[in-house]
Amino acid sequence: MTEAVEHSVPLSSRRVTGSGLAMVAATLIALVSLIPLGFIVMVAAGSGWDETVRLVFRPKVGELLLNTLWLELITLPLSIVLGVTLAWLTERTDLRGAGLWAGLMVAPLGVPAFVQSYAWSSAFPSFHGLAGAVAIALISYFPFVYLPVAAQLRRLDPALEDNAASLGLRPLAVFMRVVLPQLRLSICAGALLVGLHLLGEYGLFVLMRYDTFATAIVDQFQSVYDGPAANLLGGVLVLCCVVLLGGEAVLRGDRRYARIGSGSARRAVPAPLGHWLVPSLLLLTAVAAVALGVTFVTLGRWLWFGGAAVWKLDQIGAALGQTALYALLAGLVATALAMPMAWIAVRSPGRWQRLLEAGHLYVGALPGIIVALALVAITVRVALPLYQTVATLVVAYALIFLPRALTGLRSSIAQVPVELERAAMNLGRSPVASVWQVTMRLAFPGIAASILMVALGAANELTATLMLAPNGTRTLATKFWALTSELDYAAAAPYAVLLIVVSMPLTLLLRRQSNRAIGQ
Amino acid sequence: MTLLSLTGVSRTYGEVVALDRVDLSVKVGGLTAVVGASGSGKTTLLRLIAGFEAPDAGRIEMGGTVLAGGSGFVPAHRRGIGLVAQEGALFPHLSAGANIAFGMEGSEQDRRVAELLRAVELDPALAQRMPHELSGGQQQRVALARALARRPRLMLFDEPFSALDAGLRANMREMVKARLGAEGITGILVTHDQQEALSFADQLVVLEDGRIVQAGDPRELYQQPRTERLARFLGDALVVDAAVAGGEAMTALGRVRVGKATAEGRARILLRPEQIRLVPWSEGQPAAEILSASFEGPITVVKFRANGATFTIKCSSAEAPVQGRASIIVLGTGHPVAAA
Structure with missing residues (x-):
């Protein structure tokens, strides 16, 4: 009898229960992801006005602000110009081997910025300060602009450019008045990523001997754990992020630039380079040589000098094993945490869902260093046994890379028609079983990709790992960092090679993702 | 008097012959419709006339000037040929008014924009709207106004009505005909819709596999096509x-x-x-x-x-x-x- 009653429960109300559970889970996870923000509020509220004034309004902070300002003001325009120019060359001209060049222009993302910095500072020891910092940041981060701009160039409706020409505009004017305005969103998105990386990056700037908030925070942190100075600097850093995010939002505007209607299916006619061919090839070659060549040659040299002695396989193997374990755990945890949100975003979108999603996504804009500071503060004050444990480190990774997991998952779940889930329920599966056996099964490639994307990110994360890892932890990144700090460049080289090997697949994934986003 | 003439124009893409020795002449003030199945080369023909591409062989002349052929090639932005594309191709980042003013030179642009909007039977208040805030028919009218603003001698229409529903389509067609007639502009319409071609043009050109099958007065082509195939293509x-x-x-x-x-x-x-x-x-x-x-x-x-x-x-x-x-x-x- 009970069974009969249970069976008579209409499907719709069961579905509500199912998505209700997911909603509760997503809400809890969104709350967890608010921890770093809560920490900042706590710091601001708890430090007392006088101490805050004393710690924030001092020459050192002013100097850091100026340093940060210079860094952003010089690097951002250069990244935009370089990224857009290279994207146009590889996407819109009759350049031969454009596909290969495009690959080379994304490849610098596969070299962690601190490895890039290590190669340059060991090859040219006098190369440091603002110029060095800008140069290394530029070659490490310009692909963040290049990728979305190239993708957008490919999906622009060529009919618009045809029309502009038939309205009497020269090719350059067509680019400036029609193409460039439509690249605005991609440029803003790319530049925001560059700007946030500039704020959050630690290793690069330490090696270039350029003080930023991130380097100062780690310095402070290493002398006093959970000290008010580091925490307040963290607060200022978050303010900088907020300024950057706000600036981007203002520049981006709320206009819709999507193409209207389906547009023409044709691809744009490639612009003939003519006598610009040689300068263009020179530029591309120079970028590839500077962004990849120097690092690879330097690494090769150190490996040559070091010979077989630097390949301490036991140590390297241990670091590799530990890195793989942590990275995989991070991938699994982040993907599991992102799952309820991804499912809700696809299956029952709404206002509350958008709010929750914003909660999931904002941590991506925070530097890893802030997440680390927050988790240190929380564990030290509330849950000391968790301080400097693998669990805390994995949670930090999961929070830092939560947006990465979410975006990948959402698109792969969106590709599974809801009708299949309903069909499974009509055939007698419970809602949870339907989702698990149908949707998750079909979305599995996307789930695997999401785990991989997070794992690759965690594998070469340096700052949070330095701050949170249990004593004696030796991941590829921290071991590399320890050896580099001892100026043992030769011994660091094998780790650098492994970090690059770990990062390169990410560039392929990113490229595929940006191509798929535009349906190619 | 002939405004535009094409002589022996050919264009190939790799192995595919898109246009094969096409001869065509268009009278000043005339309305020509080019009709053909998809892949017949009609869009290529339009692109060659507009100047987005150059022919491999043959010659295109307008009003005594060689646009393409021999060694000369006049690029699209110097041809002064208007274009109304499929779905309008309005610039999504500009308002309707800014779209219309896009190719204008000189002063009093606001006044001229308002005039043009009225000429295409739209409320001048629409100038402030963004393209995505306009209906499909309104977008097409703005696109027409944008092209008219340059006062071109020749205007090309690339299936401009195909995205509109049937009632609107006839209405737009009549409006375009009236505008072109009033301004003395020569028009070439490319379409795959036979009825549209028959009702729009005083010269009908039928393309098949890159060749002109027959060209002439629409009534004559409809009643006296040379081949059975063409007869069936133009109607029951x-x-x-x-x-x-x-x-x-x-x-x-x-x-x-x-x-x-x-x-x-x-x-x-x-x-x-x-x-x-x-x-x-x-x-x-x-x-x-x-x-x-x-x-x-x-x-x-x-x-x-x-x-x-x-x-x-x-x-x-x-x-x-x-x-x-x-x-x-x-x-x-x-x-x-x-x-x-």
Whole structure:
């Protein structure tokens, strides 16, 4: 009898229960992801006005602000110009081997910025300060602009450019008045990523001997754990992020630039380079040589000098094993945490869902260093046994890379028609079983990709790992960092090679993702 | 007087011949429609005229100036040829007004934008709207105004009405014709819609596999196409076997008048369904045995047999026979067509 009653429960109300559970889970996870923000509020509220004034309004902070300002003001325009120019060359001209060049222009993302910095500072020891910092940041981060701009160039409706020409505009004017305005969103998105990386990056700037908030925070942190100075600097850093995010939002505007209607299916006619061919090839070659060549040659040299002695396989193997374990755990945890949100975003979108999603996504804009500071503060004050444990480190990774997991998952779940889930329920599966056996099964490639994307990110994360890892932890990144700090460049080289090997697949994934986003 | 002339124009993409030795001339102030199935080369033809691409061979001239051919090539932005593309191709980052003013030079642009909006029968207040805030028909009108703003001598229309629904399409077509006529602008319309081509143009050009199959007055092409294939492409057709003698053709539908010049002997004769009337049966008339009649509102599709052959025509529902026998009356003349 009970069974009969249970069976008579209409499907719709069961579905509500199912998505209700997911909603509760997503809400809890969104709350967890608010921890770093809560920490900042706590710091601001708890430090007392006088101490805050004393710690924030001092020459050192002013100097850091100026340093940060210079860094952003010089690097951002250069990244935009370089990224857009290279994207146009590889996407819109009759350049031969454009596909290969495009690959080379994304490849610098596969070299962690601190490895890039290590190669340059060991090859040219006098190369440091603002110029060095800008140069290394530029070659490490310009692909963040290049990728979305190239993708957008490919999906622009060529009919618009045809029309502009038939309205009497020269090719350059067509680019400036029609193409460039439509690249605005991609440029803003790319530049925001560059700007946030500039704020959050630690290793690069330490090696270039350029003080930023991130380097100062780690310095402070290493002398006093959970000290008010580091925490307040963290607060200022978050303010900088907020300024950057706000600036981007203002520049981006709320206009819709999507193409209207389906547009023409044709691809744009490639612009003939003519006598610009040689300068263009020179530029591309120079970028590839500077962004990849120097690092690879330097690494090769150190490996040559070091010979077989630097390949301490036991140590390297241990670091590799530990890195793989942590990275995989991070991938699994982040993907599991992102799952309820991804499912809700696809299956029952709404206002509350958008709010929750914003909660999931904002941590991506925070530097890893802030997440680390927050988790240190929380564990030290509330849950000391968790301080400097693998669990805390994995949670930090999961929070830092939560947006990465979410975006990948959402698109792969969106590709599974809801009708299949309903069909499974009509055939007698419970809602949870339907989702698990149908949707998750079909979305599995996307789930695997999401785990991989997070794992690759965690594998070469340096700052949070330095701050949170249990004593004696030796991941590829921290071991590399320890050896580099001892100026043992030769011994660091094998780790650098492994970090690059770990990062390169990410560039392929990113490229595929940006191509798929535009349906190619 | 000829405004535009194409002589022996060819264009290939790799192995594919998109246009094969096309000759075409367009009169000043004329309206030409180029019709063809997809892949027939009509868009390529338009792109060559607009100057987005150069022909591999042949010559394009406008008003005595060589636009392409020999060593010369005038790029699109110097040709002064207007273009209204499929779905309008409005710049999504500019308001309707800014779109219209995009190619303008000189002062008083706001006033001219308002004038142009009125000319395309839109409220000048729409100038502030962004393209995605406009309906499909409004977008097309803005695109037309944008092209008109340059006062081009020649305007190209690349299937501009295909995204609109049927009522709006006819309305837009009439508006475009009226505007072009009022401004004395020559127009070339590319479309895959035969009815649109027939009603728009005073010169109809039919493209097939990159070649011009036939060009001329739309009425003439419709009634007297050279081939059966073209006859069917331009509309519903009844092509019947006939024996021609003395200005008449004996067909399964009875006697049909044919042109005086028609050669005697066996022939295939084209009749359009609207030339056939099925009237109440009377002795001595050619007979039709009604097989089925399916009602579709204003018209009824009638299937009938006459002299052993089966035909399907659309009749006015007011007089369509439903069953039994009817007499066949053939209006006008038949026209012989080649089998190919």
